[in-house]
Amino acid sequence: MIAVDGISLEVSKCEIFGIVGPNGAGKTTTMDCIVSMRRPDSGFISVLGLNPLSQRRALLKKVGIQQQESELPDRMKVREAMELFSCFYGNSTDSTEILSRLGLSDKTESFFSTLSGGQKKRLFVALSLVGDPEIVFFDELTSGLDPQARRSMWDLVRGLRDDGKTVFLSTHYMDEAEKLCDRVAIIDRGRIVALDTPGSLVRSHAFALSVVMGIPDSFSEIELESIPGVLEVFREGGNVTARVRDSSAIVEIVKLLVDRKIELGNFHTEKSTLEDVFLKLTGKR
Numbered sequence: 001m002i003a004v005d006g007i008s009l010e011v012s013k014c015e016i017f018g019i020v021g022p023n024g025a026g027k028t029t030t031m032d033c034i035v036s037m038r039r040p041d042s043g044f045i046s047v048l049g050l051n052p053l054s055q056r057r058a059l060l061k062k063v064g065i066q067q068q069e070s071e072l073p074d075r076m077k078v079r080e081a082m083e084l085f086s087c088f089y090g091n092s093t094d095s096t097e098i099l100s101r102l103g104l105s106d107k108t109e110s111f112f113s114t115l116s117g118g119q120k121k122r123l124f125v126a127l128s129l130v131g132d133p134e135i136v137f138f139d140e141l142t143s144g145l146d147p148q149a150r151r152s153m154w155d156l157v158r159g160l161r162d163d164g165k166t167v168f169l170s171t172h173y174m175d176e177a178e179k180l181c182d183r184v185a186i187i188d189r190g191r192i193v194a195l196d197t198p199g200s201l202v203r204s205h206a207f208a209l210s211v212v213m214g215i216p217d218s219f220s221e222i223e224l225e226s227i228p229g230v231l232e233v234f235r236e237g238g239n240v241t242a243r244v245r246d247s248s249a250i251v252e253i254v255k256l257l258v259d260r261k262i263e264l265g266n267f268h269t270e271k272s273t274l275e276d277v278f279l280k281l282t283g284k285r
């Protein structure tokens with residue numbers, strides 16, 4: 001089975017770069033190859049000018065990695081884990097400050113086994129920062145985190161970029177990719193299907209706006225389809241949604257509804273998001 005097939009990408013310094021894709025798309029495999037945890041069958045990878053396979057040790061000193069699934073011994077304390085990782089890097093970043101940034105200050109003397117799932121995840125992020133890395137790799141950075149912890153993780157990632165670091169992350173959350181990443185690669189079945197800034201991806205692959213209307217069944221939505229600028233109309237869950245090219249089509253829709261004296265139960269517009277692009281390109285729900 002081919003997990004990753006001909007992926008080619010370049011990430012700039014101080015960039016937050018995200019890869020998004022469905023389960024099994026090849027995100028973890030791609031990241032593993034980049035950080036020397038897996039040997040690709042072919043291809044060329046350079047990270048900070050280093051070859052991950054032949055210069056693995058040098059590379060691992062310069063990057064931080066939070067893997068999708070990690071474990072530590074049950075009876076290791078948070079503080080001890082931080083100390084252990086510091087030894088590997090041979091430098092002295094301020095562990096206290098890192099733990100505080102990740103909301104773990106009151107857990108320094110706790111055993112790993114007593115941490116909640118989200119706290120474990122935050123600990124692995126803290127450990128990835130111990131060596132003051134130039135690039136950090138976060139695989140599924142915020143899965144399993146509560147909404148507040150997710151937001152503060154986003155702030156942390158932005159802070160890393162502001163400190164001159166480069167962030168390479170994978171995520172399932174489209175809103176996360178859209179709000180957080182400078183550029184995003186959408187991958188599906190081991191291939192990149194699109195790569196650009198979130199804004200450009202939405203502009204080039206999705207409808208500009210959707211108009212959602214609570215219209216009685218008696219009104220045939222076919223009438224809406226004939227309005228210039230209306231690209232698609234469908235009925236779903238009691239609402240009619242019209243995908244439109246721009247806001248001038250909305251004016252025409254409203255005129256038609258007023259003209260037909262339609263009593264609206266609901267009327268609002270939605271901007272297209274990266275999720276729409278993702279669904280369109282991967283055909284997945």
Ligand SMILES: Nc1ncnc2c1ncn2[C@@H]1O[C@H](COP(=O)(O)OP(=O)(O)OP(=O)(O)O)[C@@H](O)[C@H]1O
Pocket residue numbers: 002003021022023024025026027028029030068
């Ligand atoms: N060690 C392995 N041996 C065999 N197949 C593997 C191995 N690791 C991954 N695969 C397969 O390679 C494909 C890509 O897996 P990968 O873990 O990279 O996906 P992913 O995009 O990270 O998915 P997820 O969102 O679920 O984490 C999957 O079909 C998976 O089953």
Ligand SMILES: [Mg+2]
Pocket residue numbers: 027028029068139
């Ligand atoms: Mg994965």
